[in-house]
Each structure stands twice: as structure tokens, then as C-alpha cells.
Amino acid sequence: xxxxxxxxxxxxxxxxxxxxxxxxxxxxxxxxxxxxxxxxxxxxxxxxxxxxxxxxxxxxxxxxxxxxxxxxxxxxxxxxxxxxxxxxxxxxxxxxxxxxxxxxxxxxxxxxxxxxxxxxxxxxxxxxxxxxxxxxxxxxxxxxxxxxxxxxxxxxxxxxxxxxxxxxxxxxxxxxxxxxxx
Amino acid sequence: xxxxxxxxxxxxxxxxxxxxxxxxxxxxxxxxxxxxxxxxxxxxxxxxxxxxxxxxxxxxxxxxxxxxxxxxxxxxxxxxxxxxxxxxxxxxxxxxxxxxxxxxxxxxxxxxxxxxxxxxxxxxxxxxxxxxxxxxxxxxxxxxxxxxxxxxxxxxxxxxxxxxxxxxxx
Numbered sequence: 001x002x003x004x005x006x007x008x009x010x011x012x013x014x015x016x017x018x019x020x021x022x023x024x025x026x027x028x029x030x031x032x033x034x035x036x037x038x039x040x041x042x043x044x045x046x047x048x049x050x051x052x053x054x055x056x057x058x059x060x061x062x063x064x065x066x067x068x069x070x071x072x073x074x075x076x077x078x079x080x081x082x083x084x085x086x087x088x089x090x091x092x093x094x095x096x097x098x099x100x101x102x103x104x105x106x107x108x109x110x111x112x113x114x115x116x117x118x119x120x121x122x123x124x125x126x127x128x129x130x131x132x133x134x135x136x137x138x139x140x141x142x143x144x145x146x147x148x149x150x151x152x153x154x155x156x157x158x159x160x161x162x163x164x165x166x167x168x169x170x171x172x173x174x175x176x177x178x179x180x181x182x
Numbered sequence: 183x184x185x186x187x188x189x190x191x192x193x194x195x196x197x198x199x200x201x202x203x204x205x206x207x208x209x210x211x212x213x214x215x216x217x218x219x220x221x222x223x224x225x226x227x228x229x230x231x232x233x234x235x236x237x238x239x240x241x242x243x244x245x246x247x248x249x250x251x252x253x254x255x256x257x258x259x260x261x262x263x264x265x266x267x268x269x270x271x272x273x274x275x276x277x278x279x280x281x282x283x284x285x286x287x288x289x290x291x292x293x294x295x296x297x298x299x300x301x302x303x304x305x306x307x308x309x310x311x312x313x314x315x316x317x318x319x320x321x322x323x324x325x326x327x328x329x330x331x332x333x334x335x336x337x338x339x340x341x342x343x344x345x346x347x348x349x350x351x352x
Contacts, residue, residue, distance in 0.1 A: 021188060021349075022188060023188045023351050024352065025352055026351040052214070052285070052349065053287075054287045054294070081248065081255065082248065082257075083246060083248025083255075083257025083258075083315070084246070084257055085257055085259030086257060086259070088248055088250075088255035109294070109295050110295065110297045112287045112297045112299050112317070114285060114299065132299060132301060132315060133317075134246065134297075134299055134315070134317035135317060135319070136245055136297065136319040137244075137319070138319060143261075144244075144246035144259065144317060145246060145317075146246050146247055146248040146317045147248070147315070148248070172293050172294060174288055174351075176215075176352070
């Protein structure tokens with residue numbers, strides 16, 4: 001059965017650290033896949049967040065969409081510069097209801113993402129994120145992409161929830177959220 | 183759930199003399215991701231830094247890259263190669279410090295192929311100066327327990343640094 005996965009953080013403490021990079025929560029998709037990945041109740045005690053993911057689709061391929069604090073209004077924009085193995089291209093969109101990350105492929109080939117969300121708990125500024133992601137298929141299908149993304153959320157609220165959704169993430173897809181102290 | 187510090191150095195080296203390759207072996211499987219940071223110069227001006235996992239020298243690797251040279255952006259692909267690459271559209275210099283940071287994600291799982299993604303910066307001095315993002319595939323489901331890093335056709339010069347980190351998710 002396809003479900004949605006939420007990694008809640010209620011009642012969890014942060015262990016004493018010896019450095020500034022800490023694991024907050026991890027979601028690994030089980031049998032049947034998942035239609036969305038949600039990190040909720042994200043503590044505001046870090047300076048920046050990073051999501052490191054390895055994922056693939058189940059069924060039909062799609063571009064994962066990222067939203068903050070369950071805001072589905074037209075409050076986002078995004079840009080990308082992309083290499084598809086033969087040419088570089090770029091695009092952008094304003095007044096969007098989400099921010100994209102790169103399209104995915106089917107296992108056993110994973111797409112990987114490194115998403116940085118900067119100053120996520122600062123209530124004096126809108127929020128920006130950047131993503132480095134891509135995949136390679138050894139020339140089959142689309143062949144692969146290497147992509148640099150930027151995204152903006154036009155809201156000064158502290159980010160406490162991150163949702164990544166669109167199609168169905170396949171079993172074994174894994175999303176790990178980390179906090180970086182300032 | 184929150185688990186405290188998790189970005190840990192596994193091994194590091196500074197080459198005392200020029201070397202064609204360096205191997206990180208017996209990599210523990212206890213982390214989620216690996217991050218390799220390399221920096222330095224190469225004996226060949228316009229060099230690629232390459233990787234092989236678990237001693238696999240067969241043509242089980244491929245990569246797609248996006249790069250900018252300062253005047254244009256471009257993309258390319260190499261399929262069925264005998265190595266993954268930390269750079270290809272741009273290149274390491276024999277005179278100026280270049281660097282690359284590569285993330286090898288979920289390296290220890292035995293279900294999926296392995297994909298790594300790198301960013302590199304190669305300043306003036308190389309015949310192929312610029313900046314690049316490059317994603318490489320290894321078509322094997324084996325857990326990665328060793329990484330050989332090598333210079334494409336020459337040596338990594340003395341002073342070249344290679345540091346391997348492990349990131350452990352909750």
C-alpha cells in the first residue's frame with residue numbers, strides 16, 4: 001500500500017555534540033512505496049538544514065516537489081541550470097506552489113540530492129534553498145542529468161515542516177535531514 | 183531522531199611525493215554517506231581525477247557533467263567507462279590548486295547501484311579551467327568498501343590532500 005511517511009520529532013532531545021553537524025531524522029521508504037516524505041516538528045536550534053537523499057520512483061517518473069510548512073500557495077520560485085549530457089540549459093518560474101528538485105529514475109539506478117536550506121529559522125527574511133542533484137543511466141533512457149537548483153519561499157516564518165512529494169517514491173528511497181549549527 | 187554529531191573524518195592523507203593513485207581501504211559500512219574532499223595540483227596540466235570502487239576496473243561506470251568555463255556552459259556524458267570521475271569538463275591544473283568534493287550516497291546498501299555527485303573548481307592555470315557538477319554511476323549493488331583515487335594520465339603532486347568523511351544518519 002502506498003502511504004505517506006512523516007518523520008515526527010516530538011519528544012526527542014538532541015544529544016550532546018562534538019561538532020556542528022547533526023542528524024535530525026531519516027525516512028526510508030518501505031515496501032509499497034510512499035507518495036510523500038515529510039519532516040515535521042523540525043527544531044529551530046540549528047542555523048541551516050541539509051537533506052541528503054537517494055531515491056527512485058515507483059510506477060511513473062516525476063519531478064519531486066518541495067514545500068515548507070504545508071504552504072501550497074503560489075509563494076515559491078525556482079531556477080535551474082542543467083546538463084543533459086549533450087547541452088546545458090536553464091529555466092526559471094515565479095509564483096509557483098512548490099520548488100522542484102531533479103526528476104528521478106527507477107531503481108536500481110538512484111537519483112541523489114543534496115539540499116541546503118539556509119537560515120531556515122530566521123524570522124526576518126524569506127527562505128532560500130539550493131540543491132545539487134542528478135543521476136546517470138549509462139546512456140539508456142534520458143541518459144542522466146547534472147543539475148544545480150535554487151528555490152525561494154516568500155515567507156519569513158521559521159520552517160518547521162518540509163514535504164517532498166509528487167508521484168510515488170520506491171522502496172529503499174532514503175531521505176536524511178541534518179542540522180548545522182551556527 | 184536526533185542523534186548528535188555525525189560528520190566524522192575516516193581517513194586523511196597529504197601526499198609526501200607524487201603518486202598516480204591513493205586507496206582508501208577497509209571503509210566501515212557504519213555510515214550512510216561518504217564525502218571525499220581532494221585538493222591540489224597534478225603533474226599533467228588539464229587532468230582528470232578518477233575513482234574506482236572495490237577494485238573494479240571493468241567498464242561499469244558512467245557519468246554526466248555540467249560545466250562552465252567562464253565564457254560558456256556545456257554538458258557531456260561518458261558511458262561504459264572504467265572509472266567514476268570527479269571532473270571531466272574542467273580539469274585539474276599543474277600550477278594552481280584545484281579541488282573537488284564528492285558525495286557517495288548510501289554507499290553501503292546492497293540493493294541499488296551507487297551514484298555519487300561532485301562539485302569541482304579548477305582555477306586559472308589549467309587548460310580547462312572552470313567549475314563543474316558531475317554525477318557518476320557504478321553499476322553494482324555491492325557495498326563500497328574501498329575507493330581508489332587516481333590521476334587520469336599522470337600523478338597527483340606532492341602536497342595533494344585526500345580526506346574521506348563518513349556521515350551517519352539517525
